[in-house]
Amino acid sequence: MSTSRVKAKVASDAPYRAVGLTEQDLRQMYWYATLGRTLDQRSLVMYRQGRAPFILSCAGHEVAQIGFTWPLVPGKDWIAPYYRDVVACFRMGFTTYDVMLSVLAKRDDPASGATQTPGHFSSRRLHIISGGSPVATQLVHATGAAYAMRLRHEDTVAMAMLGEGATAQGDTHEAMNFAAIYKLPVVFVVENNGYAISVPQSKEMAIARVAERARGYGFPGVTADGDHVLDVYKAAKEAVERARRGEGPTLLEVRVDRLSPHSSEDDPRRYRDPAELEAMKAHDCLPIFRNELVEWGALTEEELDEIDRKAQAEVDDASRRAAQAREARPEEATMHIYGARQGGERWRN
Numbered sequence: 001m002s003t004s005r006v007k008a009k010v011a012s013d014a015p016y017r018a019v020g021l022t023e024q025d026l027r028q029m030y031w032y033a034t035l036g037r038t039l040d041q042r043s044l045v046m047y048r049q050g051r052a053p054f055i056l057s058c059a060g061h062e063v064a065q066i067g068f069t070w071p072l073v074p075g076k077d078w079i080a081p082y083y084r085d086v087v088a089c090f091r092m093g094f095t096t097y098d099v100m101l102s103v104l105a106k107r108d109d110p111a112s113g114a115t116q117t118p119g120h121f122s123s124r125r126l127h128i129i130s131g132g133s134p135v136a137t138q139l140v141h142a143t144g145a146a147y148a149m150r151l152r153h154e155d156t157v158a159m160a161m162l163g164e165g166a167t168a169q170g171d172t173h174e175a176m177n178f179a180a181i182y183k184l185p186v187v188f189v190v191e192n193n194g195y196a197i198s199v200p201q202s203k204e205m206a207i208a209r210v211a212e213r214a215r216g217y218g219f220p221g222v223t224a225d226g227d228h229v230l231d232v233y234k235a236a237k238e239a240v241e242r243a244r245r246g247e248g249p250t251l252l253e254v255r256v257d258r259l260s261p262h263s264s265e266d267d268p269r270r271y272r273d274p275a276e277l278e279a280m281k282a283h284d285c286l287p288i289f290r291n292e293l294v295e296w297g298a299l300t301e302e303e304l305d306e307i308d309r310k311a312q313a314e315v316d317d318a319s320r321r322a323a324q325a326r327e328a329r330p331e332e333a334t335m336h337i338y339g340a341r342q343g344g345e346r347w348r349n
Helices: 003-011 023-048 062-069 086-092 096-103 137-151 164-168 170-181 210-217 229-244 274-281 285-296 301-324
Strands: 078-080 158-163 186-192 221-225 250-255
Touching (some): 023 086, 023 285, 023 301, 062 186, 062 221, 062 229, 062 250, 062 285, 078 086, 078 137, 096 301, 137 170, 137 186, 158 164, 164 170, 164 186, 164 210, 170 186, 170 210, 186 229, 210 250, 229 250, 229 285, 285 301
Parallel strands (some): 078 158, 158 186, 186 250, 221 250
C-alpha cells in the first residue's frame, strides 16, 4: 500500500480531527515549532562565535507555544509574550529575520532598534505588546489591553505568557485579580519548566500545580502537558473561546522542559543533576510532536524531513541577511527614549 493511502486511512479517525484541526493546521504548527528550534540552535552557535551578545533559549517550549497560540487570530487578538516566546511571536507574524536582527543587535531590529536584549518582542502592527525586563509586568499590560477591549465591545482576546517563577510577583496578583473582577477577555499562560532561573518549583511555591492559584481569583485553572500539542491546543481553545464569550479569564499552565540553560550566562550544572537533563532530552517535545504526526497519518516522514530542510534554509537565509544588516550607531542609542527640544518647542519623538 502506498504511503499516501496509508496516510489517508490513518487520518480518517485521527485525534486531531476531534478538536477541529486539519492536516494543513498541523503542517503549519510543525513548521513554526521546527523553525523555533532551528533558530535557537543557530543563535547559540552565533553566541559561541562571539557574534551574538546574549541568548535566551526557547528549547523545550516550542510545541506548547504553538499549541496555545493556535486558537488566536493573528492581526485581531493580542499577545503579551515573555522572553522565551519566539514561536508564539512567529504565530502572530514575526519572521525569522526579525528575530535574527535582534539576536545580532542590528539597528533594524523591529522590536527595539538594537536597544534591548533578545526576547523583548514588540510590534504594534502584529499586536505584540512590548515587554519589559522586570518579569510579570506584561500581565498588567495584557489585562489593561483586555479592559480596553471590553470598553470598546470588541470581539478580541489578549493572551499573556509568563514563567512559573513570575507568579510570585505582585504584578501577577494585580493583573489576575483585576481581570477576574471585571471578567476580562484575557488568558494567562504559565509556561512551567520547573525552574525560576536556578530555583526549583519546590522552593518557589507550596503547591504542585500553578493552575491551583486560579481558584483564589474565582476563574478556572487548567494544566496541560506541553509535550503534546493536542493537549495544549484543546485547553487553550476552550480558554480563548470562554474569554471571547465574555466569561472572563483562564489560567492555563503548560508543563514544559527547559532543555537549555536559563540564558547564555547561566551554568545549569551548578544546580541541576545531569541525569535530570538527560532524562528530559529523552522526551524532547519536538520529536514527540513529529512521531505523533506520523502515527496520526497527518504527515509522512518524507514531508516532515522536507519541512526540516526548509526551516534550515530559512534560518540560513535570515542569518546571512541579518549579518549584512547595518550596525547601530552610538548616537542612536537614545532614539525613542529621550525627546529632542528644539527652539523652545515641546518634546518630540
